[in-house]
Structures are given as C-alpha cells and as structure tokens.
Amino acid sequence: VYTNTFAAELPIPTVIKPSTSYTNTENGRITEFYELEIKSFERQIYPDIKATTFWGYNGLAPGPTFKVTKGVEAVVRVKNTIEQEQSVHLHGSFSRSPFDGWALDTIKTGEYKDYYYPNQQNARTLWYHDHAEGKTQLNVNHGLAGMYLIEDPAMSAKLALPQGNYDIPLVLDSKQFDAGGQIAPPNLHGDVIMVNAQPWPFLNVENRKYRFRMLNGSPARGFKLTLVDEADTTATALEFTVVGSDSGFLSESVKTKEIILGQAERYEIVIDFEQYEGKNLTLKNARDFNGEEDYPQTDKVMQFRVGTTTTSQDGNGAVPLKLVDLEKFEDHPTVDQTYTFAFDLAKGKWLINGVGFSDGNPGRVLASPKQGTVQRWKIVNPNDGRVFAPHPVHVHLVDFQVMSRVGGRGVVAEYEQKSLKDVVYVAPGETVEVLANFAPWSGLYMFHCHNLGHEDNDMMAAFDATQVDL
C-alpha cells in the first residue's frame, strides 16, 4: 500500500497544440486539426519497484489538455497502437452521433478515426475518455482520460476569474496497485488517491485566488470534499466558491464548505489563499460516504502549500455573484413527455429498467425524444435493502437542469440549482428529476451510470433523438 502523502508536486498536464488548421474562405470558419496516439508507457509511481505501465493519449496520463476557443471547430485524429479496442467520447460536447464515442464504434489496433467536434457551446470544462463496450473501466483506469476546455475570450474578460497559471485542472482518481507496482484490476474503489495521476500531491500556491477545475475521473469512487487546515486541531471546514460545473459557469457563484464530486462530474471552484499565507491546507475526502470503501489515506486528496508572495494580481479581484444567464428548461414551451428510469441491480447485472447495453438494438433504446423538445427524466435509485450504491447518471448530447431530489438527501444542492449538468449524482434511495432539451441534433446516443464498473456491466442504454419534419 502506498501511503506516502504530499511527497511529490502536482503535475500539470501539457496543453496540446493543433498540428495544422484550415480557414474556410467561404465563411471564415476555422477548423483545427489535432493528433492523438494511444500508446502504452511507463511511469515511476513507487520509488523502489518497477515502473508502472499506463495507457495514455500521446503517452500521457492524464492525456494532454485541449484548450479550444468557442466557435473554432476541431478534428481530432486518434490512432490506436495498443491491443485494446478504443472509442473516444468527448464528455460534455454536443457532438454529432457518429463522433460521440458510441461504445461499439471502436478503433482497433493500428487503425485511426477522425472525430469532429463543433465546439459551439459556451465556455466549459469537458473531458475526453475511452468508451469501448465492456472495456471502459479497464481503459480509463489505465490512464485514457484527459481535459478539454472550451474557452470564450469575451466571457473570460468579463468575469475576470483567475486565468493562466492560476487556473489549474485537478483530475481526481482512486486506484489500486498490485505488489509489483502495476495497476490492479479496477474492481475496487482504490486505496490510492491521485490527482493528475500523482498519488496525494502537493501544490505550492501564492497567497491569492486560484481557479481549480475539478474532475472526478475515477472509475468507481465518489468524493465528498472539504478544505481544512489540519495543523489547527479546532479547525472547521473552510469556505470556497463554486463558479462552474459540467456545463460551464453557474448562474451565480455559490459559497460552500463541502462539495460532492461524483464520477465524471466537474466543478470549478475558486479558493482564496490570501488569509492562509504560510499554511498548508488539505483537500479532504469524507469517510463513510455512501458505501465508498475507506482505506488509511483515502480521507485525503492533496495539499496546498500557501506562500507569502503574489506575483500577479490578474484575476485576483472579487468573484462576481452574477455569472451567466442559464437556460431554464421549465419555461420551455414544449415540455413533451416524462420518462422514468430505475437504475438497479437485476438478474445479477446493473441495469436500467431491467435493460442493459448488451441487449442490443432496438431493446436498449429506451427513449425517443423528438429533436428540440424538452423531456422530463425521473432517475430512480431504489434502496430496497439488497444493494447500496450511488449512481452518477450521465446523459450524452444534452445539458440538463436538476429539478428535484426526493429521498436520501432530499434536496438539490445550491451549486446544482445554479448549474446545468450532464451528470447527476443519485445516492441510494434518491429519485432525481431532470429536464433537458434534446437538441441540437438527432441521432442515437448513450446514457448510463458513470461508475464504470456499473456501466460496463451493463448499466447503459440508448435514446434516439428523432428528427422533426421541417
């Protein structure tokens, strides 16, 4: 067991540059062309034993970060050089169906696929990861995930939040390694907490504001996070400000002392380190949280070491209360139908209304929303005493508004209320209602639990956004 906490600095994933770009002379539209190669590589995680084998986009884990500008399209060529089949999903993008990482549309060894991403959405933190049927957990656990940021320069200038070196991605993960230092089969919640693929890192920060884009990239573990000064034994959790979620900026910034980060959820937070200069703050994870397995150090995530100087005041002003205008789907004129989906164990598998992805077409197609209509989805996590497992439920293509949560916590957290989301954390015993507009495209898309062990076995289904006659 690796328990050496706060021994190494947080690595920041490199930013990928396009290999070329094209300007369409008719409409001035720019398309950037990027290349990713899926390869295996080694990294020393444990100092004294063999290096660990990872699989990564361009031989990196996490993969390189994309920073694209809203309105600039991207074509990403993904070449697979390893034996496992691959499918790449850009999570949070309204990609057209053939480029959405359909679990059966795989890239085999030696092949490549070009993915087209429109990048027309508002500024947001997306991520890309493998989505191959039955293999997603294995592939993601070996390192196949990375950040993809859509930036909107006008919005960045307006909100003036911390940028550049003060805007840092944190990809949280939880892994298990075997005695030889290799990544163990991902059937446990993991006893090693990693951020940007480094076990329990520390980060030196200046005494000013930082923006952290947190992603829970772990296959199986959900986190409940707090920020504390562990040297102060009387300390209570410290306040931080939530400014963004899965689908970009919140309508208003929300101050909190605790946040739940289910698998695949993203929350962007601003921490003001000014009042903590010279201190070490720990990002902590709750114990005994919804059945997550606890190990000696899984209550810690990373440490911030606060310095005594600040080199720049850029983006260090007050975080605005009002951020952006979010679409309210309850005001939409065409709320169409209501679907109810029970995420539950049945027939020895994780299923949705008794159906799994391997049931094939058309069996696994559980909804046919008309393109451009608003649908109400009720997501049920029954807690009848047989199983106790949270389900972070993700719907492709859409952003949704979380309307209500009944049972369990019984509330929609303030940071969820002021967000649009593409994953909602549904704890045991909870029923969550969401509203989504099934736009802009028609086509076949997946929805599933983002606990990757559940997804692979077989808690995933499809919806067919059907085209409306024009």
Ligand code: C2O
């Ligand atoms: Cu993050 Cu269907 O995936």
Ligand code: CU
């Ligand atoms: Cu699940």
